[in-house]
Amino acid sequence: MPYLELKRKIDRLPSVVWVSSILITILIAIPLVYLTIRALGAGPETWDLVFRFRTLEIAGRTLALVITVPLLSMGISLPLAWLTTRTDLPFKRTWSVLTALPLVIPSYIFAYVMIVALSPRGMLQQALASPFGIEQIPSIYGFFGAVFSVTAVSYPYLLLPLQASLRGIDPSLEEASHSLGHGTFSTFKKVILPQLRPAIASGALLIALYSLRDFGAVSLMRYETFTFAIYNQYLTPFGGRMIAAALSMILLVFALSLMFAESATRSKAKFYGTAKGSPRKGDLVKLGRWRWPALAFCGAVVSMFLILPISVLGYWALRGISAGETVQVVWSSAVNSIQVSVMAAAVVVLAALPIAILTSRFSGKLSLVVEKFTYIGFALPGIVISLSIVFFAVGTFMYQTLGLLIFGYLILFLPLAVGSIRNSLLQINPSLEEASRSLGHTATQTMKSITIPLSRNGMISGAALVFLVTMKELQATLILSPRNFDTLATSIWHATSEAFFARAAVPALLLILFSSIPMMILLIFWHMRGNHEKISSSL
């Protein structure tokens, strides 16, 4: 890059953006430093074990999961996102809330429910046994069960950014396509889909990374991935930590390859409108008689991923209570859950903002390194991240405080918010910022008056995502939380690990309820605001 051009680009960014980006990057490198220390501490016999060990077999299984889950999620999310934003589908807002909600269900709960309902002799078989005499249904354990459960709890990572992007698309392009004689499908393929590429790539990357790090579902479905193997190493007190560190390093190489694969899909394409006129909300596609299959599709997704788990949880609660189990709701754990989740959402979004601005407005080595680093925490198992923070923080005044827990969430969930904000920034024409600069505003003023207000959509959806995943986070909460600190997720875990199903069901239902409230507020907020913020982009 010629010097002058580089200089011009750096000038465009206020120093607060890149300074804070670098600081945050250094902080989130903590797990990497810890792993390096542990892996270096591992003797040759540890590495021997790692290589002797069925590493290839595990790698193959991990890879299969990491490829299948994003593909399946895409098949679910793309039609859902389009139907709920661009068509006259009945009860659109209700569907948007309901289809995003499976994200709040902890993966170990979902997998357990699946086993209860769909195992060879589970509820489904019992229901089929008397009328049809079905003795056994095919096993869901292994690859199929793992793919199904991991997809169920992670496809909204793709659905939410897709919905946000579809809302942000300048309708003039579509109208042009229609006026040139293209139908709905052809317009979708040629005009809309290309504009969704950044959202698809980043959502699919998140889902792929989540499949790498999920433990709850793969362990219950008995599908051994790297993360499962790493946890099993932590279960073995002697030397296990070293092997776990070595395996985590391999996992990290996997994650890095995924990230570079995602980068490769990016092009120099622009994703913002260039229209001079004032963009309005586009016309909705009339579904006509297609609305019945569309409704059936939405209904199927919601029944499978939301109603089924909720019904099984409700059944557990009622069955237990009628059998005389005492179930008391500890409200403090609900308050704690909400408190830490709201704080995590605020902190993570604030930290994500400079990084998103840097990586969407400045393409260079620094920006690339910063962006890749933000994903480290999301790809590694929660126990690795948490122990690395313990390693550095123990003995300091921060240890076992709320602040440290929030910091743990920051490392774990930063890419969720960075991705959302980045996507919304990519839809803004940078000429707006250039115009502001040429009118005499400084870089900081431009950021305050143009960039940040226009990325608000992304900030809000990023905050919502972080809120939802923090509500159900378990590993870091168990290890990093202050003492005497229970959340809904930890209460569920305590109860399930000792087979107290009724006592697990009640906090699980509360978790789903409390997580759905902000989702609803968010979606209603979007609806009310309409295309208000679009006015400024016509400048």
Add this chain to the structure above:
Amino acid sequence: MMERKIKGMRQNTHANQPFLAIVALVLAVGLVSGTYVYLIRDTNENKLIIYSGRSSELVDDIIQEFESTTGIEVEMKYGSTSEMAGMLLEEGKHSPADVFYAQDPGGIGAVEHMLDTLPDEILEMSPENFQSPQGRWVGISGRARVVVYNTDVLTEDQLPDSIWDFTDSEWDGRIGWAPTNPSFQSMVTAMRSEWGEEKTENWINGIQENNPTAYPRNTPTVKAVADGEVEVGFVNHYYLFRFLAEEGEDFSARNYHPRDGGPGATMMISGAGILETSENRENAQQFLKFLLSKQGQEYFAENTFEYPIHDDVETHHMLKPINEIQFPNVSMEDMNDLEGTLALLRRTGVIS
């Protein structure tokens, strides 16, 4: 025209302010309350910090009894035993913990070097075969290893006398186990002590040839047996009683304590010890004494379906009385050798 647009832009900047204000408010409230909790927590002198590898569902009530009896304020940190052990190892000498209360001897053995030697008055309260040979931790309550079987397809008479006999090919495809579970690993440790290395390895290989189904934990194993996915499972006794409590008497699984005893009927001990770095040693000792007192032991017998380690406290009426089970005689010294067991399990490919 231009003016209108600029106004629109300005409106937007203002519209952003409530959002930022909410963010700032949330942060302020959170940090203040976080600091407040931190400050009040450290003003109390009469406290005790316990890391528990046992679930709060099992021990929360007895902790509260302890608090109200002694006036000591207890701060709990819960996780699985292996997570807590991993955390203690990372914390090292900076650990704030006073007591480590573990579900199984393997977990507490992993951090034994961080524990202090207990005073005799505590060691005397717990039977010698249920404590650490170095006197660094004591057994608190016991769980029996059992074979859980499906009552629709099997009766107790059809089950073999010893766990060894499940290597017979008639059990092909009918067995469930949880080889990564610490209790299972402790049973294998008992096997190595009772049977020797070679016979234990033969047992593992024999079971492997019968294509056992591996479950991640005890609970799903019990559930799978009741559902008929497998016919028998090697588990701890008390999960069955949880299912009976929730699903009623027609839950189709029951426990079998192998008639001939042996390692298949090992007694698993939950244990507790005091950290060398503890700053509340007296409270910690008081806690261990409380758990070992009649009151503490009765709690476990009546509420968690576990075996009390004292003879004078009666077991729960639903349990097979302790004197009718043929427990193997394995010393705690031998039970400590989890490392050797893990090596054997890795060598035979049961765990990775």
